[in-house]
Amino acid sequence: MVGHHHGGSPVSDGPTWADLGRAARAPGHPVVALAGNPNTGKSTLFNALTGLRQHTGNWPGKTVLLAQGVARHRGKSYTIVDLPGTYSLFASSVEESVASDFLCLARPDVTVVVADATCLERNLNLALQVIEVTDKVAVCLNLVDEARRKGCECDATMLEAELGVPVVATVATKGRGLGRLMDTVAGLNSGTITTRPKRVVYDPDVEEALAGIEPLVTRKLPPGAATRWLAVRALCGDMGALELVGDMSALELVDGTGGAVRKVTEGFGLGPAPSWPAARSTTSTAGGKSS
Amino acid sequence: MNPPQSPVTVADRVVASLYRRAESIAAKVIAPRSPAQDLTPVIDRLLTSRLTGFPIMLLTLGAVLWVTVVGANYPSQVLGRLLFDLQGWLSGAMTAAGAPAWLHGVLVSGVYRTLAWVVSVMLPPMAIFFPCFTLLEDLGYLPRVAFNLDAAFKWAGACGKQSLTMSMGFGCNAAGVIACRIIDSPRERLIAILTNNFVICNGRFPTLIALSTVFVSQVVQTTIGAGAAAALVVVGIVLTGIVMTFGVSWLLSRTLLRGVPSFYTLELPPFRWPQVGRVLIRSVIDRTVFVLLRAVAVAAPAGALVWVLGNTVIEGHSVIAHLAGWLGPLGRLMGLDGFVLVAFILGLPANEIVLPILVMSYLGSGMMVEMDSLESLGILLAAHGWSWATALSYMLFSLLHWPCATTLLTVWKETRSSRWTFAAAAIPTAVAVIVCTFVAGLVRLTGNA
Amino acid sequence: MARTNEAERKGIGPLALLAPGEAGLVVGLSAGGLVRRRLLDLGFVPGTVLRAVRRSPLGDPTAYSVRGAVIALRAADANNILVRRAPESTGATAAAPDD
Structure with a gap:
């Protein structure tokens, strides 16, 4: 139908997380999600790994649908899912909702954060959010050649130590480092590589509020869901994080947690989060349904 | 005037914590060396400045189209001759095998001839245009175009x-409509969906290029001059489509889809030199072959149908001639004829086959021409009373008319609304009828053609 | 009104006031809800140093260099970001806002 996405099988008709999970899982194939900012060469990496002829232009937001393909590595097949390029996992745009919901709820077996070595700080912001969501994560430090040309050398080993997760330097356009990346993915999947993500510690009162909310979120979600990150999103006033529960008496949950959030935030002198009313009206966007 | 600063929220503090940590890590792991020269700001200054921004956009569009027009001409002729030689051979083989006349008609005059047309007229321009466009896309030029034009969208x-969704539409309107998902506001997404059709898709490009080449070359003689003039005509048509997009979007935001623009950001990524070889291969495989196969799949049955309609005679005239007769007055009002409207209606499945259907129905009405080159297309059209004004009306109607069936289906899938799908067909059609009637009236008034 | 005057005295104003080439320090966001959320995600966090890079030929939007990326904002949206003009700053560094 479309010249752009026939390489992978696009998941169509409104990205609800249940659909995404179902579509991605094929028996015996671990699911590997590629997350990253726009313009990090994520789609190039996807093409290089899967060998699919999928066109990637150099403009933001091009991966509207999830493209998926199969990568073979040392006799094993992996389903690779190319998530939309996003700056964060806070679900404030369609792309972010898709990426965040996939990571939090469809739970890929391994997640690779593709980071642009020329613009590390901005990319680390997303990487830090992803390691909030999952332990089975590696960072693919892409475009290292371009970074070198632009005069910044990035120490992958030190970055690995700082994040507590494997970091692999790559040049996806030239296929450099992809073997090592897939070795790392395989190790994370089989458990031979374990990570100790060094998560961000928020301000003490925020951490305390999170501790209060997380159990509320946990109760309503399938086992294994990224409850801490969903709690962070809820605390930040993102109703979409709670709407995802769908059929399971979402309203009750919203009320319950909403009340809890308000209580803790007021209790710590932050005042009521001013984003509540606006967030409520944005849930239709976050849900990804077109009118 | 300054809006009061909102109080710091939990979200602010969470994000600040994340960025603080990102900063501290980045500061540790990056060894700053002497900054090498980065060409992006220099190129950007050229591509987005007040003085050079728009001229470069127009020049780029013109250059791509000129290369396409001039480059496609020769291979198109060679392909055409080859395929029509093959037709003679096929004809001979079928006659030798004792095939009945109707079977020969359906298969050779109907299916094969339409396919040969689609391939020889469409393949060369696509094989040149798509790689050019893909190179610009991979280079990162599209966000700069978006940056330059944004005020018009506002x-x-x-x-x-x-x-960006319009750029996708240059490839395929159905792809453009799907791309509209990147627009968060439902109102603005609908505007983008309903107007995507005003961007000439690759199904229509080859037809525009063929027609402008044919009719411009009657005026301008040298190859290079004619090529440039034909490219200029196509640029004009493309720009008309873009102006229509703005106009109809403006009208929609003040009528059916009232509202103000919502928050919007655009990243201008660094320029990256595209992998030229891979771009060529990918754009040929992903776009050219894909679009061609789709066209072929639709053209084959359409060719058979048109042959049958053209050869089923009721009361002395073929079915197509009857249909064309009924639609004649409306067609002439728009500077066209009944056959053209029949071709556009039968071509609903795919825009690629509208011109081949027209050629088939003109041929079916008695005229027998060796259709192996653009020149013979010119002769055939002239024999049916075409002037440059007819060609202009045709190009405008092709630019503005209803989207193809695939695109309409996609609109329905994206909006889940038969009302908006109907609007996606009705709005362009109304615009096409109005513009063509106006232009034809203007031509008649000035006594040209 | 007193508030505005005080802000002007301190060189604080909406982002759209920065001319191309000028740098500024983000001191706050005036938007709420989703817009605030999006701005934060893009890196317009209080304490961030940014620079207006170029303006569209039609006068709007303006592209800003913020945390290593170049992001264009329409003037109406850029006014949600309050900055203090910082004539000599370059690049994005961490600096705590003092209010």
Whole structure:
């Protein structure tokens, strides 16, 4: 139908997380999600790994649908899912909702954060959010050649130590480092590589509020869901994080947690989060349904 | 005037914590060396400045189209001759095998001839245009175009990302409509969906290029001059489509889809030199072959149908001639004829086959021409009373008319609304009828053609 | 009104006031809800140093260099970001806002 996405099988008709999970899982194939900012060469990496002829232009937001393909590595097949390029996992745009919901709820077996070595700080912001969501994560430090040309050398080993997760330097356009990346993915999947993500510690009162909310979120979600990150999103006033529960008496949950959030935030002198009313009206966007 | 600063929220503090940590890590792991020269700001200054921004956009569009027009001419002729030689051979083989006349008619005059047309007229321009476009896309030029044009989208009450969905539309309107998902506001997404059709898709490009080449070459003689003039005509048509997009978007935001533009950001990524070889291969495989196969799949049955309609005679005239007769007055009002409208209606499945259907129905009405080159197309059209004004009306109607069936189906899938799908067909059609009637009237008034 | 005057005295104003080439320090966001959320995600966090890079030929939007990326904002949206003009700053560094 479309010249752009026939390489992978696009998941169509409104990205609800249940659909995404179902579509991605094929028996015996671990699911590997590629997350990253726009313009990090994520789609190039996807093409290089899967060998699919999928066109990637150099403009933001091009991966509207999830493209998926199969990568073979040392006799094993992996389903690779190319998530939309996003700056964060806070679900404030369609792309972010898709990426965040996939990571939090469809739970890929391994997640690779593709980071642009020329613009590390901005990319680390997303990487830090992803390691909030999952332990089975590696960072693919892409475009290292371009970074070198632009005069910044990035120490992958030190970055690995700082994040507590494997970091692999790559040049996806030239296929450099992809073997090592897939070795790392395989190790994370089989458990031979374990990570100790060094998560961000928020301000003490925020951490305390999170501790209060997380159990509320946990109760309503399938086992294994990224409850801490969903709690962070809820605390930040993102109703979409709670709407995802769908059929399971979402309203009750919203009320319950909403009340809890308000209580803790007021209790710590932050005042009521001013984003509540606006967030409520944005849930239709976050849900990804077109009118 | 300054809006009061909102109080710091939990979200602010969470994000600040994340960025603080990102900063501290980045500061540790990056060893700053002497900054090498980065060409991006220099190129950007050229591509987005007040003085050179728009001229470069127009020149780029013109250059791509000129290369396509001039480059496609020769291979098109060679392909055409080859395929029509093959037709003679096929004909001979079928006659030798004792095939009945109707079977020969359906298969050779119907299916094969339409296919040969589609391939020889469409393949060369696509094989040149798509790689050019893909190179610009991979280079990162499209966000700069979006940056330059954004104020116009704001004026129209639309989202700036619409220029990106329009760019997708250059490839395929159905792809453009799907791309509209990147627009968060449902109102602005609908505007982008309903107007995507005003971007000439690759199904229509080859037809425009063929017609402008044919009719411009009657006026301008040298190859290079004619090529440039033909490219200029196509640029004009493309720009008309873009102006229509703004106009209709503006109208929609003040009528059916009232509202103001919502928050919007656009990243200008660094320029990256595209992998030229891979771009060529990918654009040929992904776009050219894909679009061609789709056209072929639709053209084969359409060719058979048109042959049958053209050869089923009721009361002395073929079915097509009857249909064309009924639609004649409306067609002539728009500077066209009944056959053209029949071709557009039968071509609903795919825009690629409209011109082949027209050629088939003109041929079916008695005229027998060796259809192996653009020149013979010119002769055939002239024999049916075409002038440059007819060609202009045809190109405008092709630019503005209803989207193809695939695109309409996609609109329905994206909006889940038969009302908006109907609007996606009705709005362009109304615009096409109005513009063509106006232009034809103008031509008649000035006594030209 | 007193508030505005005080802000002007301190060189604080909406982002759209920065001319191309000028740098500024983000001191706050005036938007709420989703817009605030999006701005934060893009890196317009209080304490961030940014620079207006170029303006569209039609006068709007303006592209800003923020945390290593170049992001264009329409003037109406850029006014949600309050900055203090910082004539000599370059690049994005961490600096705590003092209010």
